[in-house]
Amino acid sequence: MEGCKIILFRKIIKQSISLITLPAGIVLLVCLSYSLPFSMRKPGLFLDTVKETVAQIFTYRNFSELSTSYQQVNGNYTLKLVSASLGITLFSLIVYSYYFPRLKNKSIMRLIRYLEDIESLPVVGIVLFVHWFSVIIYKATSIYLFKTVGTPREPAIVVPLIILSIFPIVFLIKYMTPYIKDVYRSNYFIFAKSLGYPKCKLFFSYVIPNLLTFLESIMKFIYLEMISVMLFIEIQFNTGGLLTGLRNTQIIPSDHSPQIMVINYLFLLLIPYLFMSILFKMVKIFSQPIKQD
DSSP states (O other): OHHHHHHHHHHHHHHHHHHHHHHHHHHHHHHHHHHHHTTTTTHHHHHHHHHHHHHHHHHHHHHHHHHHHHTTTTTHHHHHHHHHHHHHHHHHHHHHHHHHHGSHHHHHHHHHHHHHHHHOOOOOOOHHHHHHHHHHHOOOOOOOOOOOOSSSSSSHHHHHHHHHHHHHHHHHHHHHHHHHHHHHHHHHHHHHHHTTTTEEEEIOOOOHHHHHHHHHHHHHHHHHHHHHHHHHHHTTOOOOOHHHHHHGGGGGGOOHHHHHHHHHHHHHHHHHHHHHHHHHHHHHHHHOOOOOO
């Protein structure tokens, strides 16, 4: 029992360190980008910039300015949309994984081909199609089906959320299908199923924990894709947001070091990803998945 507690404690420490390294890396990279042009003439400039930046980040003045700028750039819109998209993406994968055994091989292959066709479509093309389709429906029925243009006060929600979610869902299902198939074909799952274990119990106690390792590695890239698409959405739909604010940090002067606002915005953009990572790590720590044969 004592040994299990020590192992659990070590895992928690290890996972905590891995979560800290990402924000620390952001601080170092941003400071390096701002000090690099001048560091050749002054070698200690990088360290001075890091010290100054860290000292300014954790101050009341910085938090006060961040709160004001967060409201000005409509940062709440970005975080809500990205968080909702992450939730929809993961939920779609869970549903797909749960009903995967009911699908025939031909159906799976056909689905993968459809997903590949969708994945090949450009984001701009989908947005233009939605705009065109909405106009056609409005002219024919006088029904405003989708809100395709918004403002920071009344931003568009449905269409941006669909655009932000569809490509991650497509990519995730394509990527995870072979791993889902392997888990369901493993000796443990077949044996446990033959003993009469409930499918739902097996799914949450065995299938999901064993898929989590592969899922965690690919979600990093999916999240980066979401962020890049989100910038396009903020510009295209005229909604503003954290990424628009990040883009404008070089235009709008700040009362203190410019790298502070860049780091602030990047930290805010990490919030949904950090919550997702913590969720994954908690599941991995407490589920203790059984390794596949």
